[in-house]
Amino acid sequence: MPTSARLPFDPIAEAMRQWRDHGWSEAALGMGVITSVIRVQQILAGRAEGVVRPFGLTFARYEVLMLLLFSRQGEMPLGKIGERLQVGAASVTNAIDRLEGDGLVRRRVNPNDGRGVLAWITDRGRNLAGQATDALNQNVFKAVDLSPTDADTLFALLGTLRARAGDFD
Amino acid sequence: MPTSARLPFDPIAEAMRQWRDHGWSEAALGMGVITSVIRVQQILAGRAEGVVRPFGLTFARYEVLMLLLFSRQGEMPLGKIGERLQVGAASVTNAIDRLEGDGLVRRRVNPNDGRGVLAWITDRGRNLAGQATDALNQNVFKAVDLSPTDADTLFALLGTLRARAGDFD
């Protein structure tokens, strides 16, 4: 865990109080929401990274692997990977570089477009992705500390934000 | 914006479908929640970084500045900053280094504890923090794309997760 300090009060609620005391009541809730999202991301992503690290993976690379695993041909143009994962081209290049270095993925020129590159998942990649998924399901995904109802509500609200931010239609 | 691709479908809902198709229904919702949190964090933090960048700040450094601004004496031990912001000591050192380099903050030895360091905010720091806050309130915090009711619900659910993760009592 990045930080193990347990505070006797909620630091974000305290910040919201400060916001209101300074006459920024209109913005207090938005500040609280954004700060909370950042913190919860740290917590949850930290757990996922911890589970995936023993497999020599990071969560970002794991996501690439799963995307390839689920694709029809086991391969996909790098650009499409970035779109699906909502991540920039440079990040995709970086992830594929490392996956390729570990023999989990390989590159080949896109036969239909000479400037494009296809990444395809190797057998080792398929194997490792499966093992990492079992570990993640068991120790992280199934273990989200929320009732199914609350988790549903949270998922829906986050979906609204994603849609309104223009991620999808 | 890191990515400007608008997909014709929700990529996370699609991943959840794959999870269920592979017999991991128990974990599908948790996977969706975690992936969504990661993505929403990217979106919201990206907006905040964009607003704060013209002031020569990052959001992480902005948070440190505000914490000092709100403190009684305008100063605080580095360790306490890390606790409140829930980040590791190395991150605090890094943030203070840069803030100090920009003349927004200064260090001094803690008179009550020779191994401790106090960071105090300069007048320039106070000024810049005020300006950045106005911009953030206007363009990010007030503009969270959720009804007050939904924002409240979201904040509460995230608070539950933070509390259960051990951030505070």
Place this chain on the structure above:
DNA sequence: AGGATTTAGTTCGACGTTGAAGTAATATGT
């Protein structure tokens, strides 16, 4: 055709975060 533009990837530098190792000062314990 043929030059201009758009698109796909790569490379580079900057930044925040993390974990591990290292240093200095204060607490502890006998």
Place this chain on the structure above:
DNA sequence: ACATATTACTTCAACGTCGAACTAAATCCT
């Protein structure tokens, strides 16, 4: 008092992300 912890911070290397600049290969346009 003195050796042993513990605490507060710093330093370092690794990683992912981002933006900007760059290359190469389509695609457009007249």
